[in-house]
Amino acid sequence: MxxxxxxxxxxxxxxxxxxxxxxxxxxxxxxxxxxxxxxxxxxxxxxxxxxxxxxxxxxxxxxxxxxxxxxxxxxxxxxxxxxxxxxxxxxxxxxxxxxxxxxxxxxxxxxxxxxxxxxxxxxxxxxxxxxxxxxxxxxxxxxxxxxxxxxxxLQKLNCDFLQNLYLLSSDIHKELQDSILCQYMDLLSSILSESKLNNRNNSSLLLQIKNMVLKNINHPDINIHDIACHFKITSRYISKLFQQEETTFGRFLLESRLEHSHRALESHINQQSIKEIAYQAGFQDMSYFSREFKKCYGSTPKQFRTMPKVVLRN
Known part of the structure; x- marks a missing residue:
């Protein structure tokens, strides 16, 4: 410190x-x-x-x-x-x-x-x-x-969360740190998505779209058309929003599913099978899941799970 x-x-x-x-x-x-x-x-x-x-x-x-x-x-x-x-x-x-x-x-x-x-x-x-x-x-x-x-x-919750986060001991393993920080990012996202930025309504809308994807990540059938219908906009408009960030809706959805499964596989306390973890992240095809996971993280889900996990201490 x-x-x-x-x-x-x-x-x-x-x-x-x-x-x-x-x-x-x-x-x-x-x-x-x-x-x-x-x-x-x-x-x-x-x-x-x-x-x-x-x-x-x-x-x-x-x-x-x-x-x-x-x-x-x-x-x-x-x-x-x-x-x-x-x-x-x-x-x-x-x-x-x-x-x-x-x-x-x-x-x-x-x-x-x-x-x-x-x-x-x-x-x-x-x-x-x-x-x-x-x-x-x-x-x-x-x-x-x-x-x-x-x-x-959520203003008071935001203040209390961050101050209590600071007061927590740093002497906890990285898995728990990442989990807590992910929760804080969700909290910030809820506040940001409801903000009214001058001339930046697209930014607020994109945040809301991302939030909906993350909240429904376990649903295998989530797609751009359903999201567009929910927000009463066109699929093409959603595609343009993601193009501003040099990505696509499909890429964001896939990366979010992979990150969700990666955190679960990294967990010391999660005893679910790899198949169950993949399903909870919205994957239905295990071969596809394994292939995309390896592309992203350099090892198959099974290989990754058997790797020794590093416990960080400050």
Whole structure:
């Protein structure tokens, strides 16, 4: 766990220390403070599976991710800030939003952004792998610098879930970590799919379509025509939505089925047969399932299940 706190230092050393702390924890950043006379900042970072979770607090400051820094840095992740105290202005991709307590927003480390921390603050920050994020929620450029969660019935659950997730011991096996994080992604997805993004209704609709697919992954007959009928749109329109992400409905459905079966086969406690696992992921043809699983993961389901599983400890 990374742990930084400027209050342990003399005032004259705090700014430089903090700049190094946030750059080491997140990505290289530029930070200016409102007042060096009473500035403070503290953060603690935990690693969960492929994610990072940071509890960060401090006084007023302006944080920037600049073009000049990005050119020299190859970090490429998605960050999400959930405000627990104070307010934060977020600017990226020509948009600006103000995040208040209980709200969250996304920003992309691969492009410039500005964070204006207005007075004393506390927030939880998630560091997410781009591939995982965009597979579930779509292209990040459609979601940056928007505010989510305001007045949503799941707002409090979201805040409590993330804080309790941070408090959980990291000393648990990767299988359980992945399972819990998958549940949190489902929670975020429920909030995002009901949001009203200005001029981005397609993004919200695609999230709803993906949610429906994932909730019905065990049904072998789920198809683009039934989904289109449910949302009262055409199959062709759904195809166009997936084309925006350089994939197809069929590819997304297959990959989702494979991921579902992969998690089940990886589980130490799942005693179901491979055939039962395949059926629960919506596969009916075992030969097809085995062939596609091997293409994706490099081994057959049977081979994968007999491989020794690594237990990660931080």
């Amino acid at each position: 990374l742990d930084f706190d400027t209050r342990e230092l003399e005032l004259k050393y705090r700014h430089d220390y903090w700049q190094d702390a946030i750059s080491q924890t997140f990505v290289p950043l530029s930070c200016t403070v409102e007042s060096s006379m009473n500035f403070s900042g503290a953060l603690k970072c935990k690693s969960w599976s492929d994610w990072g979770i940071v509890d960060v607090s401090g006084s007023a400051q302006h944080v920037q991710r600049k073009h000049s820094i990005i050119k020299k840095d190859d970090h490429d992740s998605i960050l999400m800030s959930l405000i627990l105290a104070g307010k934060m202005g977020l600017a990226q991709d020509g948009r600006e939003t103000l995040l208040d307590v209980g709200q969250f927003g996304f920003y992309d480390t691969h492009r410039p952004y500005d964070l204006h921390l207005l007075g004393n603050f506390r927030q939880m920050v998630l560091m997410l792998p781009r591939k995982l994020f965009e597979k579930r929620y779509g292209k990040i450029e459609f979601l940056t610098a928007h505010s989510f969660g305001e007045h949503h019935p």
